[in-house]
Amino acid sequence: MPELPEVETICSAIRPDLVNRNICRIEVFCKKLRYPINIQHQKKGLAEIIAIRRRAKYILIELDNKNVILVHLGMTGSLRIESPWEKRKHDHVLFWLDNSMTLVYNDSRRFGQIELHPISTRGAFPQLLHHLAPEPFSDEFDxxxxxxxxxxxxxxxxxxxxxxxxxxxxxxxxxxxxxxxxxxxxxxxxxxxxxxxxxxxxxxxxxxxxxxxxxxxxxxxxxxxxxxxxxxxxxxxxxxxxxxxxxxxxxxxxxxxxxxxxxxxxxxxxxxx
Ligand SMILES: [Zn+2]
Structure with missing residues (x-):
């Protein structure tokens, strides 16, 4: 199960390929992971990824329309970026980018989480994460x-x-x-x-x-x-x-x-x- 250092490492690894790219299409192959996946309705609109951030063990894919895609890898979730997409068992969500690359969410045990949440301003965190304790590298964590x-x-x-x-x-x-x-x-x-x-x-x-x-x-x-x-x-x-x-x-x-x-x-x- 990935912990904070792994999630931070994943964010650093995927950031260069994702920031400033548009998501053209999202394909969802299962209804729910740990919770229902609520991003099906985003199929049409283009959204640009403006940042990849981390909060606790959540990966936040921030979009230019004041929304974030929240990704939690649960027990067995993983992200990979590839072109062309090489289908594997347990690929549940595909984010097609404007340069023909695909961000793939794979999760065999389906304890992960992918949800779209609004944020008040750029760089803010969604309500869902407000209860979390301070980040270990922040000033509040003293x-x-x-x-x-x-x-x-x-x-x-x-x-x-x-x-x-x-x-x-x-x-x-x-x-x-x-x-x-x-x-x-x-x-x-x-x-x-x-x-x-x-x-x-x-x-x-x-x-x-x-x-x-x-x-x-x-x-x-x-x-x-x-x-x-x-x-x-x-x-x-x-x-x-x-x-x-x-x-x-x-x-x-x-x-x-x-x-x-x-x-x-x-x-x-x-x-x-
Ligand atoms: Zn000892």
Whole structure:
């Protein structure tokens, strides 16, 4: 499942081919993914793509008519750009561009999302995304925000990190990695973290996500770049998927796997307190 670094990487990869191009035609081959696809009515009008942006794990294809096409890749969604279109199983939506290139949305499990939403002004975000927490690289995402998020919250810190209304962009893989870097046990109640620990955690979130973006994300199971290449961050993962390995930091602990809120969680029982 793509997380923030992967989505950022995808945005960078598709941006040069899409910005300033007109969408001539949209073809939709299935009624709904996770939610109904509401872009069928756009078949006729031409719209120019003026920006490709990201908010949390959403890709925003901004059009010159104050609308954005919101794309969420869900579990198995992927985007590719090709000319001519080479039909593959699970190609659900095609965006035909004015230069005969096609942006293709493919999704075998159909947990993704493609929706057209109005925006108030250029560069704004649609209402649907207003509830999301600040972006990890924004000024609003500071230590005070993190302290507020953890205060009085009994649920484990790993689950708090994965709540998009509290912290945006930390999915399952990077939650384990961030907590390992911070030396914080994933099952610790959020309120039990000291201000100093929160400071370290805050820094770790940014470091891990930036490193992952630089490496082009991780390639795990279904995720690949639009050009088919793999992200390199997989090689830098230190706990995720490392069950049974000796901890690369303390050299004593054996990386342990557990389930939290139904998701695989990895940690070192020796150096994460
Ligand atoms: Zn360790």
């Amino acid at each position: 230590i005070d925000w993190m302290v507020k998020v953890c205060k009085g919250r009994a649920k484990p810190i790993k689950n708090t990190l994965m709540d998009n209304t509290l912290v945006t962009g930390v999915g399952n893989i990077y939650a384990s990695e961030t907590l390992f870097l911070s030396k914080i046990h994933p099952e610790r109640p959020s309120f039990s973290l000291s201000r100093q620990e929160i400071k370290i955690l805050h820094k770790s979130i940014i470091v891990i996500l930036l490193n992952a973006i630089q490496a082009g994300g991780s390639s795990i199971i279904n995720y690949r770049h639009p050009d088919g290449s793999e992200g390199l961050f997989t090689r830098e993962l230190r706990v995720y998927g490392k069950k049974g390995d000796t901890c690369s930091d303390c050299k004593k602990g054996i990386i342990t796997q557990t389930k939290m809120a139904g998701r695989s969680t990895f940690f070192c029982p020796v150096c994460q307190k």
